[in-house]
């Protein structure tokens with residue numbers, strides 16, 4: 001068959017541009033990506049061969065070979081894995097299959113610095129070869145197909161302006177794939193055994209296949225003058241012995257003993273599986289024995305990926321069964337609210353041919369899922385515990401803190417800023433761990449701007465006689481902080497938690513109390529400050545309710561289409577009115593969010609509460625503009641909490657009529 005020239009998918013062309021321009025400072029990752037692809041290809045072969053052992057042909061030992069040719073300026077990575085057909089080469093090496101990466105590339109900002117940081121989250125895979133190569137040739141033959149059905153794929157990565165690659169048919173006896181990098185002049189340092197060995201051991205020690213390189217040994221130069229041993233010799237050099245040796249440890253990191261693994265090795269492994277350039281915040285590594293046996297190595301990343309909010313996003317755990325790779329993104333291994341966790345689970349019990357469907361039903365998987373969840377929560381609790389340095393006690397004693405613990409200071413704050421909102425989903429999703437999760441939550445409050453207040457902190461600061469944990473939900477921190485509903489709480493010096501994550505409303509439906517103290521929205525139900533109000537205030541409120549009865553009845557009549565009820569309140573100090581919902585009602589905030597998201601929300605009418613002390617309310621009685629004022633009062637209360645009057649034009653007209 002003749003050569004075909006085919007265009008790259010548009011996103012690939014963009015990605016290639018980024019790879020060659022933005023990843024320059026991190027050149028050596030190309031090796032990690034290509035060795036990882038080679039290892040994946042071997043894993044795939046091993047997996048397919050479970051049901052078709054003929055695929056091994058006459059080469060059952062899976063391996064990766066790395067070689068270079070200094071004169072030809074090439075570096076070649078060869079595997080004897082599954083290989084590619086011509087069609088697969090066209091599809092897999094000309095497009096971006098992963099939707100996350102594709103979306104990401106189409107959103108590139110053009111700011112190379114920002115883009116290169118982002119790209120770490122996705123991994124550039126095969127295309128990273130173009131960081132060091134100005135041309136890549138891939139030669140491959142799929143396992144099980146005849147030798148004359150091999151393929152050669154070649155491209156200069158769009159350097160010639162074509163954004164295209166060529167494919168042609170070749171004969172290749174050997175099963176698997178060779179990726180031949182034609183090194184750029186400024187990347188010739190990679191044509192060195194020493195350099196390659198050091199990169200391979202940095203990134204690929206855990207790859208369970210042997211990565212082989214040709215053994216070199218020192219050879220003295222030829223004697224030019226046999227009488228002059230010292231000066232009459234040509235310079236010596238390293239020469240290939242023709243023997244291949246493994247240059248990686250070839251043992252899965254998670255299968256090794258903790259004491260044999262350095263922090264750096266743990267971090268490197270994380271970077272490899274997550275494509276993150278930064279080290280993780282924490283990891284946990286355990287062998288679990290008992291009725292279900294497995295090893296877990298789990299990491300909490302330091303930064304949230306762009307698609308964190310996509311609840312369909314697959315989990316970040318790789319599943320292995322007895323060191324054989326089974327699948328990426330095994331979502332059954334952790335609940336969805338922990339989808340940010342990366343790592344590996346290696347089970348000793350699951351069958352090798354386990355499918356995603358089977359995973360959902362397996363009892364072993366259920367046990368693994370519970371075990372992993374507990375471990376992750378434990379890791380987070382540990383970060384939370386060490387987030388701040390211990391305070392000096394009144395008698396001047398401060399606990400001595402180890403360097404290890406010092407390194408953890410501030411990490412939970414970092415974690416929470418990135419993943420706190422996802423963690424809250426757990427309140428509704430994971431009933432068994434709700435109490436542990438509640439302890440991990442952090443909020444801003446009316447007295448603390450940063451999102452650092454735990455429910456336990458809040459409880460410890462509660463006023464004498466305070467019977468509930470008060471909170472307010474709003475679209476943003478400013479709206480929450482300035483809400484009229486907080487007025488009486490401010491006056492009384494009672495702290496109120498400010499909840500501004502979209503998920504808060506929903507999540508709090510599942511958290512009725514913390515440690516025996518009820519959670520109470522300040523915008524729900526009649527405000528009952530109970531013992532916090534003094535007798536005079538209570539009496540004044542009761543009297544006001546009595547004297548205002550006729551006015552309330554008139555207001556109720558005027559606003560009968562808008563308000564469920566109208567009553568006098570003690571919760572306001574400076575504002576004339578506010579809206580609240582009945583105790584069991586859906587908050588106006590949640591109803592608004594649902595509508596914005598195009599979902600149906602029950603049409604519940606709020607209760608209008610008025611401040612009997614306010615001049616505007618006092619003026620209502622006897623005003624000739626009673627009806628207009630009543631509507632303005634209602635619409636302003638709606639505006640104050642971030643809502644919009646149902647008929648904004650009518651509102652403006654009413655206000656203007658009073659202004660002129």
Ligand SMILES: Nc1ncnc2c1ncn2[C@@H]1O[C@H](COP(=O)(O)OP(=O)(O)OP(=O)(O)O)[C@@H](O)[C@H]1O
Nearest residue numbers: 037038041083084092093122123124125126127177
């Ligand atoms: N050595 C190889 N042998 C067989 N197929 C390969 C090889 N290298 C790459 N491929 C194919 O090309 C595809 C694209 O590779 P690429 O590295 O760009 O992405 P990926 O491996 O799917 O994703 P990631 O690198 O993010 O894990 C792979 O999914 C695989 O199908």
